[in-house]
Amino acid sequence: MKILAGNKKGNVSLIIIKNKKLPKTLTKDQKAFLELQNYKGEGNIFIPYGNVYFVSIEESSYPFCNTLRDAFFNAINALKKLNIKTLSINIENTKEAREICEGILLGNYSFETFKEKKSETTLEEIYLNSTKVSQKDLEKVILEANVIISSVNYARELINTPPMQATPDFIAKDAQRLAKELDLECKILDTKGLEKEKMGAFLAVAKASSNPPFLVHLSYKPKNSKNAPKFVFVGKGLTYDSGGLSLKPGDYMTTMKADKSGACAVLGIMQSVAKLGLEAEVHGILGLAENMIGGNAYKPDDILISRSGKSIEVRNTDAEGRLVLADCLSYASDLEPHYLLDLATLTGACVVALGEYTTGVMGYNSKLKNSFIESANQAGELSAILPFNPYLQKLYKSEVADLCNIPSSRYGSAISAGMFLGEFIPQNLQDKWLHLDIAGPAYVEKSWGSNPFGASGAGVRACIEFIKNNIKEK
Ligand code: BES
Numbered sequence: 464m465k466i467l468a469g470n471k472k473g474n475v476s477l478i479i480i481k482n483k484k485l486p487k488t489l490t491k492d493q494k495a496f497l498e499l500q501n502y503k504g505e506g507n508i509f510i511p512y513g514n515v516y517f518v519s520i521e522e523s524s525y526p527f528c529n530t531l532r533d534a535f536f537n538a539i540n541a542l543k544k545l546n547i548k549t550l551s552i553n554i555e556n557t558k559e560a561r562e563i564c565e566g567i568l569l570g571n572y573s574f575e576t577f578k579e580k581k582s583e584t585t586l587e588e589i590y591l592n593s594t595k596v597s598q599k600d601l602e603k604v605i606l607e608a609n610v611i612i613s614s615v616n617y618a619r620e621l622i623n624t625p626p627m628q629a630t631p632d633f634i635a636k637d638a639q640r641l642a643k644e645l646d647l648e649c650k651i652l653d654t655k656g657l658e659k660e661k662m663g664a665f666l667a668v669a670k671a672s673s674n675p676p677f678l679v680h681l682s683y684k685p686k687n688s689k690n691a692p693k694f695v696f697v698g699k700g701l702t703y704d705s706g707g708l709s710l711k712p713g714d715y716m717t718t719m720k721a722d723k724s725g726a727c728a729v730l731g732i733m734q735s736v737a738k739l740g741l742e743a744e745v746h747g748i749l750g751l752a753e754n755m756i757g758g759n760a761y762k763p764d765d766i767l768i769s770r771s772g773k774s775i776e777v778r779n780t781d782a783e784g785r786l787v788l789a790d791c792l793s794y795a796s797d798l799e800p801h802y803l804l805d806l807a808t809l810t811g812a813c814v815v816a817l818g819e820y821t822t823g824v825m826g827y828n829s830k831l832k833n834s835f836i837e838s839a840n841q842a843g844e845l846s847a848i849l850p851f852n853p854y855l856q857k858l859y860k861s862e863v864a865d866l867c868n869i870p871s872s873r874y875g876s877a878i879s880a881g882m883f884l885g886e887f888i889p890q891n892l893q894d895k896w897l898h899l900d901i902a903g904p905a906y907v908e909k910s911w912g913s914n915p916f917g918a919s920g921a922g923v924r925a926c927i928e929f930i931k932n933n934i935k936e937k
Pocket residue numbers: 704722779781782783784808809810811812814869870876902903
C-alpha cells in the first residue's frame with residue numbers, strides 16, 4: 464500500500480466530517496442512504512452511491528489531541544477490507560496531511576509473522592489531493608511519515624517477536640544489519656567486553672541465562688558534524704524478564720518479552736535519524752540481557768560493583784532494569800552528550816500512576832522535561848512528568864552498600880526508580896538527562912489509539928520529534 468501526492472480520483476473518495484457537519488453537495492441517493500442508515504455524522508460509514516467514505520472527527524477538549532491519526536487508523540483497517548484498488552483524500556494543510564499519513568501507516572501494521580493466514584487487501588494506492596498544499600510539500604510529508612512510521616513498525620515487530628527467537632544475540636545481530644544498511648558505526652561488547660568495562664551490575668543480571676548479554680553502541684554522524692548537537696539514547700533491552708530468583712508470578716510474567724521495548728525503540732530512532740539524514744550526532748546504546756533463574760543466578764543479598772564504582776545491594780532481582788541501565792548510562796555519559804535520554808519499561812508503578820497509554824517523563828531539568836512533552840504531543844504520543852523529590856531519594860539507603868536496588872517504600876516507586884538511575888548520571892550531565900518510563904504504552908494487550916494489539920513502538924515518534932525540535936537550538 465502506497466500513499467501518493469497528486470490529483471487523482473480513487474475508487475473510493477474519502478471525506479472528513481468535522482463536528483457532525485455533513486457536506487452540502489450530497490446527491491439525492493446519498494442523502495436517502497444516510498437517512499436509511501440513521502447516520503447523523505458520528506462514526507465512519509461507506510456510502511455505495513458515488514463510492515464515498517465518511518470519516519467523522521470531533522473537536523476534542525483534551526489538551527492532547529490525536530483525533531485525525533486515530534480516526535484514520537480505524538478507517539484504513541475498515542477500508543482494507545473493501546474490494547478496491549485506490550482511495551483518494553482531500554487535504555487542507557500539511558499538519559492534516561502528516562496526521563492522516565501517520566494514522567494510515569500506523570494502521571497498516573499488525574503482528575502476523577507467526578500466523579498461517581495473513582490478512583490480505585486489494586488496496587494499492589492512496590492519493591492525497593489538495594488545492595491548498597503544493598505537490599512538493601505533500602511529497603515531503605509523505606516521505607517523512609513513511610520513514611518514521613516504518614521505524615515505529617520495525618520496533619513493533621522486534622518487540623512482538625517471541626523471546627525464544629529475539630534473544631540478546633538476535634537483537635545485536637539485527638543492530639549490526641541495520642548499521643551496515645545505513646552506514647552507521649556499530650560497536651558491540653560481549654561478555655568479555657562488559658567485564659573489561661567493569662559493568663558488574665549489568666553482568667549480574669545476565670548471569671543465569673544461557674543467552675549471553677550484549678551492549679550495542681550505534682552511532683550516526685551527520686554530513687556537517689561541526690555544530691551538530693549530540694544526542695545519546697539508551698534503551699533497556701531485557702529480551703525476557705522472568706524476575707530472576709525474585710520470580711514473577713505467572714500472570715505478571717506474560718508480556719515480559721516486551722521488556723526489550725526501550726532498546727527496540729532506540730533501534731527505530733537510529734533508523735529514522737539515518738534515513739532522514741538529520742543534522743545531529745546521534746548515538747544509540749542498547750543494554751541487552753535476559754533475566755532468568757538458575758544455579759548461578761544473581762541473588763537478593765548480593766552486592767554488585769557498578770561501572771561507576773558505586774556498590775549496589777540487591778534486595779530484589781526483579782528490579783533488574785535499573786542495574787543494566789546504571790552501567791549503560793555510565794558508559795553513555797562518557798560520550799559527553801548535549802542530550803541524554805533513556806527509554807525503559809522500568810516499573811509497573813508507572814503504569815499504575817499514569818495508566819497504560821502514557822510515558823512517564825523524569826529528570827532534574829524542568830525545561831527539558833516540558834520540551835520533551837511538547838515534542839511527544841506533536842508526534843502523537845502521550846507523556847507526563849513524574850516529579851523527583853529529595854525525600855524519595857533517601858529511600859535507597861543501604862546498610863551494607865552505597866545504594867540498594869529497591870527503595871524502602873513501595874509508594875512512588877516509578878519516581879524512585881528514576882532517581883536510582885539519576886545516581887549514575889555525572890553531575891555535569893544531570894540537567895541534560897531525561898528518563899522515559901514506557902512500561903505503560905510499550906505493550907498493551909488490546910488495540911488503542913493508533914496502535915494495534917501488542918507492541919506500540921512507544922518513544923520512536925516522540926524522540927525523533929524531540930531531535931528535530933532541538934537541532935536548531937543547542
Ligand atoms: N520490567 C519490569 C517492569 C514492568 C512491569 C514493565 C509491567 C512493564 C509492565 C521491571 O523490571 C520490574 O519488574 N519492576 C519491578 C520493580 C520492583 C521489584 C521494585 C516492578 O515494577 O514491580
